[in-house]
Amino acid sequence: MDQETEEECYLDSESLGEVDKECDDILELNQFDGLPYSSRFYKLLEERKVLPVWKVKNEFMDVLAKEQFVWLSGCARTGRSSQIPQWCAEFCLSEQYINGMVVCTQIHTQQAVDLALRVADEMDVNIGHEVGYSIPMETCYANDTLLRFCTDDVLLREMMSDPLLEHYAVVIVDQAHQRTVSTDVLLGLLKDICLQRPELRVVVLTATDPAPKQLTHFTSPAVTHIRLQNQEVGELVHSSTQEGYFCSALRLVLEIHRSEEEGDVLLFLVTTQEINLAHEILRHEADSLPSGLGELLPVSVHPGAPGSLQDCTERQGPRRRRVFLTSSSNEDFFWAVHSIRFVIDTGLERRYVYNPRIRTNSILIQPISTGQATSRQQLAGPTGKCFCLYPEERQLPAETRPLIVEANITSTVLFLKRMEIAGLGHCDFIDRPDPSSLMQALEELDYLAALDNHGNLSEVGIIMSELPLEPQLAKTLLASCEFDCVSEVVIIAAMVTAPSCFIVPTKDLKPEAAQCHKKYQHPEGDHFTLINIYKAFTQTQQDPYCNAEKWCQENYLDHSALLIAEALCSELIDTLKRIELPVSLPAFGSRNNTVNIKKALLAGFFMQVARDVDGCGNYLILTHKHVAQIHPASCYGPKSPGLGLPEWVLFHEHSFSEDNCLRTVTQIKAHEFIEMAPQYFFYNLPQSESKDILQQILDRDMCPEEKAAITQSNHQEEHTHDRCVIQ
Structure with a gap:
């Protein structure tokens, strides 16, 4: 081979080496899966x-x-x-x-x-x-x-x-x-x-x-x-009006749509009701706007509700301005929605504060923290505008108040007791829970038999901690194993844990929705109504000729909420099988099954019982003598006069601050309550006419030996009141 040929070969091999190197750079491998990057x-x-x-x-x-x-x-x-x-x-x-x-x-x-x-x-x-x-x-x-x-x-x-x-x-x-x-x-x-x-x-x-x-x-x-160095905040506009933040915010949305450049609007309101009302008003106003302004599309974004970020990031065409309606504690949801150019901040938030004395939440409307205000301003971007519907000189709280000092912590205490068994006996809180809430949580767990005489978890408490439910529901589900109604109580637990399955439409369609919901009402109560709805939903899903989503729309029911309930049912059944508890066959509709479901409910919710004290629907809650009414949507509400008002009811929730109503209500009998409630809970109830009626029934049905045993038990309870202690 001559020198020239050798040089050509050398150059060719050198060129090939460079090509190979370039290929290696192009085909750089992903360090996590070993495949070339796309x-x-x-x-x-x-x-x-x-x-x-x-x-x-x-x-x-x-x-x-x-x-x-x-x-x-x-x-x-x-x-x-x-x-x-x-x-x-x-x-x-x-x-x-x-x-x-x-x-x-x-x-x-x-x-x-x-x-x-x-x-x-x-x-x-x-x-x-x-x-x-x-x-x-x-x-x-x-x-x-x-x-x-x-x-x-x-x-x-x-x-x-x-x-x-x-x-x-x-x-x-x-x-x-x-x-x-x-x-x-x-x-x-x-x-x-x-x-x-x-x-x-x-x-x-x-x-x-x-x-x-x-x-x-x-x-x-x-x-x-x-x-981190935050991005520059765009234009800040502070204002304060006499007409209220809600009307001011909606007027501002329409003004932005009429006069400002392209870009979506993010409006922070306070309550879910405000979000729904704003959606309805803006949708109505959008129909009367000149077509030359483009489409105005309100989008409700509820905290914690199903809804993908993809729905917010994908724009569905030009000349469309979306108005995202949301509430507090949801700023991070919009981290990838780069189309937002205008933020309207009311500067307020709603917080639920648990009152251990009456065992229910109060609602407080209060200013957001300075950190929340800054986060909302950042969402407008460096070229956008943030309209703050409060004066610039208003002093906002420096930090967000921790929920541990405001919430019902019964589930948290149950979990921490379980962690003691696992070897983690100490939780060093940044802010310690409120002492009265802590004592109420321990008292409630004691009533539910979740604690032993030394304040540690009992066998019942250990099993309750395995279930992904609130303690009262967990105790109800355990009791259903004893009363052979597991299949039905699993459905109840899933339906009350999942978001509400009822869709409340606009005012014009409310009568039609109420009529649809009435088809599934059960004379024994709302818990049984939930079973009816769930069974109808699952039957529709199994019918190859029916579309479950369309069926839900026609009956004003939330398809996604029912799917969540269905998934939770499966999870609860799997958990019961894993811990080797019996799962009874369905028997819904029989008289024995109805009685057993009520017994199981009372085993967990005996602390949530009320009596109609005047025959007009004013129910006195036994634990704290507060008077409330049954929610209108209940099967015992005013729109269902055929059933009449029961004297004694068990309820799942008391919405004290919103409407002072008992929600998800089922009728019970006085002797059923006496049978299922722990005796020392009954004797700790405050004095009332309702308690006197229960005491008369108890005295009439109890033999002398039982009375003596209870008297001795009560005497022992007085000396063991300090047994519930949490580290």
Whole structure:
């Protein structure tokens, strides 16, 4: 071979080497699944790199490698919720997963699903494999999933079988600024877990800077705070009018549509009723607007309700301005809706505050915190406008009040008692629960036989903690095993736990909806009506000639709520079988079955019994002598006069602050209550005419030996009143 040929061959091989190198660059392999990256990965990567959180990636990775606790704060659209979990997955990969995988908690179920889908897309992996999610009644992950999104309550339930979270190397607690009960409990337990697992990493993500007491709470181990630089806020307009925020907000929406440039509107209202009313008004107003302005489309976004982020991010054509109607604590839902240019903030929120004395919630309308106000302003973007319907000089609260000091914590106390058995005997709360709420929770668990004489969980309490239900419902379901009505009580438990299946339409269609609902009313009460509706729904689903969704529309029933109830039924049956409890065959409609269902309900809800004291529908609640009425939508309401008003009722809910009504009501008999209620609960009831009637029945039906035994039992109870203690 001559020299020239050798040079040509050398050049060719050199050129081929460069081509191979270029091919290697083009076919870069995904570190998580070993497959070549798609072109979409690089497109999304460019979008990710402009997020504010990207500037602190190196700092975050360095801190994560050295410290146990990392606190990162930044408003919506900074990328904290979508990028931090991916970087934690990279950290675990660098350690070859020797300490476990990554789990990231969210508050709302839909946000957990939406984030999992988005992150899987950005990581260029398959949902359900490398990235997955688990929410109540739905899971989408594998045993080797390396990054999983879930709700905070799902992770807490997981801790009952894995108290030290040994499956995970990194636990990310997102939206911690919302201060939900589950999030606060999780953070309190993680502090103790970190002391037992020095290799565990905990990352806390918030939209606002943490309060000093939140940072000082984690002194051992210490916490490192990384603050993201939020994007510039567009134009801020403060105003205050005499006509009220609701009317002002709707007028402003119409004015924006008439005079402002393109862009969607986000309106923060206070209550669900306001959202529904605003939707109805704007839809009516949109019909009378000039066609040249384009379409005005109101979209209701209820916190925690089903509805994909995809529905909000996809625009359905030009010349269409959407108006998103939502309420407080929902700012993070709109992190990916980049079409929003106008934000209208009423500056108020509704909070439910539990009153342990009357065992029901009160509703407070109060100003939002400064952090919430900033988060809402950020959603308008640097070129948008935020209209604040309150004066600029108004002093907003510095931080969001934690729900642990305002909520009914009976379920939380039951869970913590279960954690004591699992070896986690101490939950170091950032803010401790209200003492009266804590004592009421312990008293209620004691009445339900969930505690023994030493204040520890009894066998009944352990089984109750296994069920994904409120304690009273869990006790009801356990009692149904004894009374052979499991199939029916499972349906009741699922229907009252799922969102309401009843659709309340506009005023014009209300009579038609009421007539449709009346077809399923049961003379024994609303709990039995729910069974009728569920059975009709499942029969429709099984009929190949029927469309279940259309059937729901025709009967003014919520299809998604019934699907949730169906999934919960399956989960409850599976749980009962797992813990080897009997599941009786359906017997709905027989007289014995009806009596047994009521006994099971009374076993759990004997604390929620009322008596009609005047024959006119004024019901005195036995536990605190408050008087309320039956809700109009009940089968005993004024629109169902044929049934008449029962003297004694058991109710599922008392909506004290909204309408002072008893909801989901079933008639009972006095002797049934006496039979099922614990004797020491009965004798602790405040004095009333209703109690005197019950006492007369008790004296008439009881033999002398039973009276003596009860007297002795009551005497013993006086000396064991301090047996319920929580650490």
